[in-house]
Amino acid sequence: MMKAVTGIVKGRVQGVGFRYFVLDTAESLGIDGWVQNLPDSSVEFFAQGDEKELDSFVQKIEQGPPMARVDRIFKDAAQPDGTLEGFEIRH
Secondary structure (H helix, E strand, C coil): CEEEEEEEEEEECCCCCHHHHHHHHHHHHCCEEEEEECCCCCEEEEEEEEHHHHHHHHHHHHHCCCCCEEEEEEEEEECCCCCCCCEEEEC
16 A cells, blocks of 8 residues: 655754665665755655555664764655656755
8 A cells, every 4th residue: 555754854964975875765665755955954755655665764764874863753644646756866
């Protein structure tokens, strides 16, 4: 069953390869969506996929890559977007 989640990641998540970590994680799990930096130094993401893979995705994002520090994630369930294919970094 397709599920979707949107979230904001707070902490040291810009300038440490965080978006590329999110991209690699999504691609390895077959998750569609996007990730982007926000002006307040946080990172926003939208992800959709099978519930089990989506849960794994969020767990990995909560850990982050070695150079990052994730202080908090604000996440909410979202409506799946049927137009998305693959995962991208938005600028």
